[in-house]
Amino acid sequence: MKQLVMSTLSAAACLAVVGCSTNGTSVSSFSTIREYTLRNKSGMEVRLSNYGATITSIVVPDRAGNPVDVVLGYDRAEDYINAVDRPYFGSVIGRYSGSIADGKFSIDEKEFQLPVNESGNHENGGRMGFDKVVWDSVANGNSVTFEYVSKDLEEGYPGNLAVKVIYTLYTGNVLKIEYYAETDKATPVNLSNRTFFNLAGEGNGTILGHELTINAETYLPVNDKLIPTGEMAPVAGTPFDFLASKPIGQDIGSENEQLLLVGGYDQNWVLSKGEGGNTYAATVYEPGSGRYVEVTTMEPALRFFSGNGLDGRLRGKAGKSYKRNGGFCLETQHFPDSPNQPDFPTTILRPGEEYKTVTVYKFGAK
Numbered sequence: 001m002k003q004l005v006m007s008t009l010s011a012a013a014c015l016a017v018v019g020c021s022t023n024g025t026s027v028s029s030f031s032t033i034r035e036y037t038l039r040n041k042s043g044m045e046v047r048l049s050n051y052g053a054t055i056t057s058i059v060v061p062d063r064a065g066n067p068v069d070v071v072l073g074y075d076r077a078e079d080y081i082n083a084v085d086r087p088y089f090g091s092v093i094g095r096y097s098g099s100i101a102d103g104k105f106s107i108d109e110k111e112f113q114l115p116v117n118e119s120g121n122h123e124n125g126g127r128m129g130f131d132k133v134v135w136d137s138v139a140n141g142n143s144v145t146f147e148y149v150s151k152d153l154e155e156g157y158p159g160n161l162a163v164k165v166i167y168t169l170y171t172g173n174v175l176k177i178e179y180y181a182e183t184d185k186a187t188p189v190n191l192s193n194r195t196f197f198n199l200a201g202e203g204n205g206t207i208l209g210h211e212l213t214i215n216a217e218t219y220l221p222v223n224d225k226l227i228p229t230g231e232m233a234p235v236a237g238t239p240f241d242f243l244a245s246k247p248i249g250q251d252i253g254s255e256n257e258q259l260l261l262v263g264g265y266d267q268n269w270v271l272s273k274g275e276g277g278n279t280y281a282a283t284v285y286e287p288g289s290g291r292y293v294e295v296t297t298m299e300p301a302l303r304f305f306s307g308n309g310l311d312g313r314l315r316g317k318a319g320k321s322y323k324r325n326g327g328f329c330l331e332t333q334h335f336p337d338s339p340n341q342p343d344f345p346t347t348i349l350r351p352g353e354e355y356k357t358v359t360v361y362k363f364g365a366k
Helices: 077-081 257-262
Strands: 024-030 033-039 045-049 054-061 067-069 091-093 104-107 110-113 136-140 143-150 161-170 174-183 192-194 211-214 216-220 266-271 279-285 291-297 301-305 329-333 355-365
Touching: 033 136, 033 143, 033 161, 045 161, 054 091, 054 355, 192 329, 211 301, 257 266, 279 301, 279 329, 291 329, 329 355
Parallel strands: none
Antiparallel strands: 024 033, 033 045, 045 054, 054 067, 091 192, 104 110, 136 143, 143 161, 161 174, 174 355, 211 279, 216 266, 266 301, 279 291, 291 355, 301 329
16 A cells, blocks of 8 residues: 655654554554554544644545545655645634734733734734644544644744644544533634645646635635635625535636735635534535535634635655645635634633534535
8 A cells, every 4th residue: 555654754754554444443553653543334444643633645536436535735754844825724723713813912911922924913823733743543433533732832822722632534534523621721723624626636736626615705815915804705796605505616816906916816715503402514526527515503603715825836645746726625624713713703712611613524425
């Protein structure tokens, strides 16, 4: 089977894959970094690394039963560690997924300063976010659990935060991701997973012909620093209307200020939530293969990203070049910059509370 190997780093940073059963989990370990393989009887396979609690591969069959890896990523662990421009392929994002304006927020009248990027904002947990750490991990049947303790003032965040993420693969090609966290000081928490999909197969052209539906009547416009303005704008009559399924590329080239700011889609949609539990968020369908993925979530927002930042420099599995619009993300989360925007749902977790959220990806073909 395929080996994930290191060419220049030590064995302590090496991943490998061993054979696994028809329905269950396997793991290979070299020191602290491990990769787990989950398989079900429906022909789906999910690979997970404890470096960043990362989804490194998802293999699902097409309408003819042909299995293909539909997740962008790498064959070598060192490429995840040293990736150009940090694409976060498949990783858990935290403590805070998305941007915090100027890297500042206040809790109970005390101000905190976080590391900032070239735009002057804090982005996706900082320089050493959850995507760049080695998590404790354990497999149990059809699940893998990852745990990490983020220390008080790590990347500037207050409180010791104990985080747990559980990936479970079910028959019917359902992948469930559960996120849990507890803290000893009030702190912002907004966990997510940033997997890039191409349902035609990773590295196989663009996703502009994929057909997308998003269950949202409003979205969050951003300013020139890519921070939400606070408005929840209607999607009706705009390129952001995906209430009815349409190709991702249909309106992506429109002369729309929000599209021009980010070079395509990279906004948050405000999901039309049902009562309690998981509600429907989005579906993407790829006509050529017949593959689709359907997303349900407890989160209030969906960040849809059309791979605008991919430019061909990143070479993924088997050396494939990941070009512009070569993958998409359906990232379930709370709103960006919520700690600074009182009209947004709160993301502050306090001692004695439990952070819990669940997102489910269901794959199929038709």
